[in-house]
Amino acid sequence: MTPRTHDLARARRTHAGPDIWCEDLVRIHRTEGIEVQALQGLNLTVEAGEVVALVGAxxxxKSTLLNILSGLDTPTGGRARVAGEDLTAMGRRQRVDFRRHSVGFVFQQTSRNLLPFLSAAENVALPMVIAGRGRREERAGLLLDLLDVADCADRRPGSLSGGQQQRVAIATALANAPSVLLADEPTGELDEVHSAQVLDAMRAAATELDTTVLIVTHDPMVSGHVARTVQIRDGRTSTEVLRHTVADGDGVREVVEEYSVIDRTGRVQLPAEHVAALQLHDRVRIHRESDHVGVWPGEPATPPAPRHGTQEES
Ligand SMILES: Nc1ncnc2c1ncn2[C@@H]1O[C@H](COP(=O)(O)OP(=O)(O)OP(=O)(O)O)[C@@H](O)[C@H]1O
Structure with missing residues (x-):
């Protein structure tokens, strides 16, 4: 911790377990008699302090999930807990409290995050005014410092660059020390250099304040900046990419591993490229080997003989 930020209040958790937990989450949108099943039994767990990217076509x-996690929308079915709060059983007052104290939110549009007639410091202080928090000016200054935009404190958003505005927006979202920060395409309006800077600043702030972060994005570059990327496909989590640094005899290197997600009932979504390459459709044959499961196209009718070590793994 730097000397200036050491007295910044960090997230305070009174719950045990993960900060984000969804089980079999379903959301059906109904408009003019047409039903769209936006979430189709989604499972997701994000532990306290993790920084996770959520990607998908x-x-x-993605937005449906974020709206539910931020308390703006309610699921049609399934269960969801964020920061220890059961999102399916919250009353109106509890919901207001949850949005004020437990989650912070950053939107893609820089103009949506900040009030144009307030300075950066006043924008950061505003959620603390609403929550009745003390020592607001001091905390606003420390947060702007943490996001490396202390020099912007007295400027209005209109005079700041897109990257500076997003840093101020992150500071604002962290004002009341939420356990969870939800960001919807926070780098969508920025070029690559500024995106990288904003992501690094967000990650550093999250570490400092012990905040759990979920970043929804189209931007493949974001994945390179987080340890875990979850892919959502057709309203379900389908694959996860984990990155970690390994130091061994060959030196220090980054290891990237891709996993398919398996749910409680054993459902796995095969990667689209495997399905296309092997022309898998309608039905497949599945064989269990001693340490893996093989998946074959449904034709021909005779099952293949096991070929140890050469099968395509599911
Ligand atoms: N309010 C709504 N009414 C009807 N259908 C909706 C509504 N909101 C979303 N949908 C539909 O639900 C599905 C999922 O939409 P959602 O916005 O969550 O996807 P997304 O991954 O965030 O997409 P994008 O990356 O384009 O923002 C889509 O088919 C969409 O058309």
């Missing part, structure tokens, strides 16, 4: 259900 347009329409895969």
């Amino acid at each position: 347009s329409g895969s259900g």
Whole structure:
């Protein structure tokens, strides 16, 4: 901790277990008699202090999930807990409290995050005014310092660059020391250099304040800046990419491993490229070997003989 930020209040958790937990989450949107199942039994667990990117094609259900996790929307089915709060059983007052204290939110549009007629410091202080928090000016200054935009404190958003505005927006979202920070395409309007700077600043602030972060993004670059990337496909989590640094006889290197997600009932979504390459459709044959499971196209009718060590793993 730097000397200036050592007295910044960090997230305070009174719950045990993960900060984000969803089980079999379903959300059906109904408009003009048409039903769209945006989330189709989604499972996701994010432990306290993790920084996770959520990626997926347009329409895969990312914004729907974020709206539920931030308490703006309610699921049609399944269960969800964020910062220890059961999102399916919250009353109106509890929901207001949850949005004020337990979660912070950063939108893609820089103009949506900040009030244009307030300075950066006043924007950061505003959620603390609403929550009745003391020592606001001091905390606002420390947060702006933590996000490396202390020099912008007296400037209004309109005179700041997109990257500076997003840093101020992150400071604002962290004002009341939430356990969870949800960010919807926070780098969507920034170029690569500024995106990287904003992500690094967000990650550093999250570590300092012990905040759990979920970043929804289309930007593949974001994955390179986080240890865990969860892919959502057709309203379900399908694959996860984990990155970690290994130091061994060959030196220090980054190891990237991709996993398919398996749910409680044993469902696995095969990666789309495997499905296409092997022309898997309608039904497949599955064989268990001693240490893995093989998946074969449904044709021909005779099951293949096991070929140890050469099968495509699911
Ligand atoms: N309010 C709504 N009414 C009807 N359908 C909706 C509504 N919101 C979302 N949908 C539908 O639900 C599905 C998931 O949408 P969602 O916005 O969650 O996806 P997304 O992954 O965030 O997409 P994008 O990356 O384009 O923002 C889509 O088919 C979308 O058309």
